[in-house]
Amino acid sequence: MKQIISTDNRLDFMSKRKLAMIFSGALILISIVSFFGRGFDFGIDFTGGTLIEVGYPQAVDLNAARDVLDQGGFGDATVQLFGTDSDILIQLPPSEETEAGSATDKAEISNRAFALLNAAGGGDLDLRRVEFVGSKVGDELTEQGGLAMLYALIGILIYVGLRFEYRFALGSIIALVHDVVLVLGVFSLFQIEFDLPVLAAVLAVIGYSLNDTIVVYDRIRENFRKMRKGSPEEIINRSLNQTLARTLVTSLTTLLVLFALFILGGEIIHGFALALIVGVVVGTYSSIYVASAAVLALGISKEDLMPPEKEGAELDDTP
Amino acid sequence: MNRYPLWKNLLVALVMLMGLVYALPNIFDQDPAIQITADREIGIDAQTAERVSGALEKAGIVYKAVEEGENELLVRFNETADQLAAQDVLARQLGDGYISAMTLSPDVPDWLTGIGAEPMYLGLDLRGGIHVLIDVDMDAALVQAVDRYASDIRILLRKERMRYTNVAELPDGVQITFKDAALRDQAADAINDEFRNLDITTRDQGGDFVVAATMPDQEKREVRKFALQQNITTLRNRVNEMGVAEPIIQQQGERRIVVQLPGAKDPGALKDILSATATLEYRLEDTEGNVQDALDGRVPPGSKLYQTRDGMPILLKKQVIVTGNQITNAMSGIDTRSGSPMVTVSLDGAGGRRMRDVTTENVNKPMAVVFIETRTTTEEVDGELVKRKELVEEVISVANILEPFGSRFQTTGLDSNEEAHELALLLRAGALAAPIEIVEERTIGPSLGQDNIDQGFRSVMIGLVLVMLFMAVYYRAFGLIADLALVTNLVLIVAVLSMLQATLTLPGIAGIVLTVGMAVDANVLIFERIREEIRVGSTPQASIHAGYEKALSTIVDANITTLIAALVLYSFGTGPIKGFAVTLFIGILTSMFTAIVGTRAVVNRVYGGKKVNKLAI
Numbered sequence: 039m040k041q042i043i044s045t046d047n048r049l050d051f052m053s054k055r056k057l058a059m060i061f062s063g064a065l066i067l068i069s070i071v072s073f074f075g076r077g078f079d080f081g082i083d084f085t086g087g088t089l090i091e092v093g094y095p096q097a098v099d100l101n102a103a104r105d106v107l108d109q110g111g112f113g114d115a116t117v118q119l120f121g122t123d124s125d126i127l128i129q130l131p132p133s134e135e136t137e138a139g140s141a142t143d144k145a146e147i148s149n150r151a152f153a154l155l156n157a158a159g160g161g162d163l164d165l166r167r168v169e170f171v172g173s174k175v176g177d178e179l180t181e182q183g184g185l186a187m188l189y190a191l192i193g194i195l196i197y198v199g200l201r202f203e204y205r206f207a208l209g210s211i212i213a214l215v216h217d218v219v220l221v222l223g224v225f226s227l228f229q230i231e232f233d234l235p236v237l238a239a240v241l242a243v244i245g246y247s248l249n250d251t252i253v254v255y256d257r258i259r260e261n262f263r264k265m266r267k268g269s270p271e272e273i274i275n276r277s278l279n280q281t282l283a284r285t286l287v288t289s290l291t292t293l294l295v296l297f298a299l300f301i302l303g304g305e306i307i308h309g310f311a312l313a314l315i316v317g318v319v320v321g322t323y324s325s326i327y328v329a330s331a332a333v334l335a336l337g338i339s340k341e342d343l344m345p346p347e348k349e350g351a352e353l354d355d356t357p
Numbered sequence: 358m359n360r361y362p363l364w365k366n367l368l369v370a371l372v373m374l375m376g377l378v379y380a381l382p383n384i385f386d387q388d389p390a391i392q393i394t395a396d397r398e399i400g401i402d403a404q405t406a407e408r409v410s411g412a413l414e415k416a417g418i419v420y421k422a423v424e425e426g427e428n429e430l431l432v433r434f435n436e437t438a439d440q441l442a443a444q445d446v447l448a449r450q451l452g453d454g455y456i457s458a459m460t461l462s463p464d465v466p467d468w469l470t471g472i473g474a475e476p477m478y479l480g481l482d483l484r485g486g487i488h489v490l491i492d493v494d495m496d497a498a499l500v501q502a503v504d505r506y507a508s509d510i511r512i513l514l515r516k517e518r519m520r521y522t523n524v525a526e527l528p529d530g531v532q533i534t535f536k537d538a539a540l541r542d543q544a545a546d547a548i549n550d551e552f553r554n555l556d557i558t559t560r561d562q563g564g565d566f567v568v569a570a571t572m573p574d575q576e577k578r579e580v581r582k583f584a585l586q587q588n589i590t591t592l593r594n595r596v597n598e599m600g601v602a603e604p605i606i607q608q609q610g611e612r613r614i615v616v617q618l619p620g621a622k623d624p625g626a627l628k629d630i631l632s633a634t635a636t637l638e639y640r641l642e643d644t645e646g647n648v649q650d651a652l653d654g655r656v657p658p659g660s661k662l663y664q665t666r667d668g669m670p671i672l673l674k675k676q677v678i679v680t681g682n683q684i685t686n687a688m689s690g691i692d693t694r695s696g697s698p699m700v701t702v703s704l705d706g707a708g709g710r711r712m713r714d715v716t717t718e719n720v721n722k723p724m725a726v727v728f729i730e731t732r733t734t735t736e737e738v739d740g741e742l743v744k745r746k747e748l749v750e751e752v753i754s755v756a757n758i759l760e761p762f763g764s765r766f767q768t769t770g771l772d773s774n775e776e777a778h779e780l781a782l783l784l785r786a787g788a789l790a791a792p793i794e795i796v797e798e799r800t801i802g803p804s805l806g807q808d809n810i811d812q813g814f815r816s817v818m819i820g821l822v823l824v825m826l827f828m829a830v831y832y833r834a835f836g837l838i839a840d841l842a843l844v845t846n847l848v849l850i851v852a853v854l855s856m857l858q859a860t861l862t863l864p865g866i867a868g869i870v871l872t873v874g875m876a877v878d879a880n881v882l883i884f885e886r887i888r889e890e891i892r893v894g895s896t897p898q899a900s901i902h903a904g905y906e907k908a909l910s911t912i913v914d915a916n917i918t919t920l921i922a923a924l925v926l927y928s929f930g931t932g933p934i935k936g937f938a939v940t941l942f943i944g945i946l947t948s949m950f951t952a953i954v955g956t957r958a959v960v961n962r963v964y965g966g967k968k969v970n971k972l973a974i
Binding site: 281 | 490492622624625628794795796797798799800801802804805808809812813815816819820821823824827828831863864867870871873874875877878881882885888889910911914915916917918919921922923924925926928929930934937938941
């Protein structure tokens with residue numbers, strides 16, 4: 039028993055592209071305003087500082103812990119529960135007074151803070167984690183992180199430009215920037231801590247979102263070459279419909295594992311999983327509405343995509 | 358149609374078999390173990406093994422096995438409690454000269470280790486441990502080098518009786534001023550002869566005649582490299598004393614040193630060691646005082662009683678001539694005149710002047726080198742093991758002053774090349790070549806490490822089950838085949854990670870989880886294509902064929918872009934990010950294999966070459 043269901047133009051995506059543009063534009067605007075207005079809650083990976091995670095045998099009295107630290111000379115420490123109510127996270131900003139200290143002074147801070155708490159807490163506390171990042175290393179990481187994102191974008195621009203056509207390369211970069219800005223926007227707007235794993239996740243979002251975009255582009259190119267009739271808008275619509283099932287299924291399976299990671303992966307991996315969840319959702323949307331709408335807006339036509347044997351077709355359409 | 362040639366089927370089978378074999382070591386338990394190593398002089402032999410097992414049996418501690426390795430013993434236990442108890446017993450029984458370090462050792466059968474199959478190497482965030490990034494102050498190293506050259510040049514000019522008006526230090530060299538041009542040129546030649554590694558330029562400056570001796574870039578690089586190497590050597594010597602199994606001390610970039618101590622729990626101890634000050638002192642021997650009297654408690658005023666490394670008592674003057682941080686270099690070699698091993702020592706300017714003053718007055722008297730180090734030792738007090746900091750002072754060399762000397766001198770007449778090498782190492786190991794600073798620390802306690810493993814493992818498993826269920830429901834028979842590929846992919850990732858001995862970190866596990874979600878993408882692409890083909894009326898066999906064929910280029914394109922992102926992540930990232938990039942990269946490659954070649958082999962086996970009316974897709 040054969041089923042024949044037309045997959046052509048079931049959903050007219052491209053007619054809504056103006057609306058999508060306004061929607062995306064508004065979100066990007068909000069994100070950028072937030073970048074400058076609220077900034078980011080950068081983790082110590084980037085700002086430098088000390089982070090200590092301490093496990094207690096029973097539920098912690100946060101105020102008591104704060105008092106102990108306060109009296110021990112750590113007035114600028116922030117203390118919060120971490121994951122469970124018997125785990126606390128202490129963050130200390132990079133302190134100025136020890137800046138000129140000897141080889142290990144700055145790194146010693148964590149030992150002193152833990153010793154204070156341990157003495158007050160009965161001596162059976164568990165030093166679960168210490169992270170100390172010097173401000174120099176933090177600055178380097180920030181610079182490297184920015185560079186990494188830039189190089190990833192350039193590498194992808196070159197690859198897509200070679201493999202497809204410059205309009206596709208531009209379109210995919212527009213979609214990528216869109217996705218990255220929105221993911222960063224969520225972290226800025228809600229002041230979710232931005233640490234090294236989150237940066238890794240943002241770079242992975244670049245990879246994922248592109249993956250999605252490429253699949254759609256591949257189909258658009260194929261259809262432009264194959265279909266005799268139809269305006270670019272119709273062809274793109276048809277391509278989107280054909281790839282829609284795949285786009286949704288892959289996003290769904292990826293989201294399934296990401297939610298597993300978000301819920302079960304532990305506190306340290308939360309930000310990472312969240313960035314990817316936002317990235318996958320945004321990336322799925324952008325491969326349809328941003329990447330595809332962008333190539334359409336850039337004026338893609340049948341002639342641009344004919345196989346390379348028929349050279350010369352590109353000449354009439356270069357800006 | 359849809360038949361795979363034999364070689365392709367064999368390839369799939371072979372890859373799966375290899376994957377299973379190399380992933381296998383990971384299912385074995387990690388035994389709590391104690392690794393015992395010994396000083397070079399003592400060594401480890403069958404006797405040591407007997408002593409160890411004897412001591413453990415006497416103390417009633419159950420152990421699994423005592424394995425003899427290359428200059429090390431590995432004692433395995435069933436329980437961590439046994440391991441802890443044994444650590445105390447062994448520290449007491451073996452005493453000085455042995456280092457026993459607690460570690461985890463996988464209990465992998467010999468036939469597996471024989472073919473190089475080992476479990477994945479767990480990063481510090483999973484096994485617990487201390488990671489420290491140390492920055493070496495290279496500017497200070499250069500300043501020290503300039504100091505050294507300035508004093509050496511002064512000495513040279515004085516020796517040659519060339520009168521200079523001033524020696525000034527530049528950021529990268531030395532500038533010497535003379536009163537007349539002829540003398541300046543003479544001096545320039547002399548300096549050029551003596552210091553071939555410096556760039557010598559001359560110029561006239563307002564009536565002054567100037568020679569500038571600057572370090573070329575090559576020399577500066579050498580100075581930096583030397584400082585870094587020296588610091589690594591010193592740190593390694595110190596860290597080895599800590600008793601941590603498999604410590605990693607290596608260079609990172611041009612001026613950083615990474616120290617990683619897997620399983621270590623006390624970051625304070627490491628910081629003590631890093632800031633420890635081992636140093637040296639040159640002192641004159643008190644030849645008038647009576648050693649026997651001193652041993653009886655009547656130490657002459659102005660002197661102090663020391664011991665040599667062999668335990669012989671010796672009386673030294675309290676006055677210190679130079680200290681270790683004035684030693685700029687010490688190298689062992691062969692004395693060309695006598696042919697005996699020797700050590701050449703260089704002092705900085707101040708040290709050289711002081712040394713010259715003292716030696717001029719004390720020709721033919723013996724001078725000694727005292728090595729001073731703060732060591733942590735373990736002792737038994739009332740049945741309890743107590744760690745104690747101890748100042749160790751011992752005389753490592755005594756030699757006669759043959760003639761007055763300054764900042765460069767040789768200790769000759771050493772017994773062997775080994776002795777010369779050891780002395781040079783000790784002379785250098787005292788002080789760090791350049792100041793260090795801890796710029797990053799990441800300590801993960803063992804409880805958090807285990808939590809990370811558990812949570813990571815659970816996320817992978819739950820994620821896997823969810824995706825497998827979805828695929829089976831949505832694509833039916835083909836979904837089950839994709840599930841098979843997914844599990845195989847996971848096995849392959851683990852196998853490749855084990856083979857490469859790449860470090861698995863928590864973000865690395867996150868990378869695996871992400872790969873599980875994304876790996877089915879290739880199959881989704883293929884299956885959707887097959888469905889499309891069926892919809893347009895192709896036969897099942899043709900649909901399968903076309904589905905795989907048409908999806909291929911899309912899959913490759915889509916994955917290459919993710920590979921680019923993974924590569925960028927790898928090249929820019931530090932530790933944890935690298936771990937994520939590695940698993941993502943490997944995961945993409947293995948998933949392409951399993952999702953394209955692997956599923957096709959199964960699909961061909963199920964449907965190929967038969968008459969099929971309907972596909973369960």
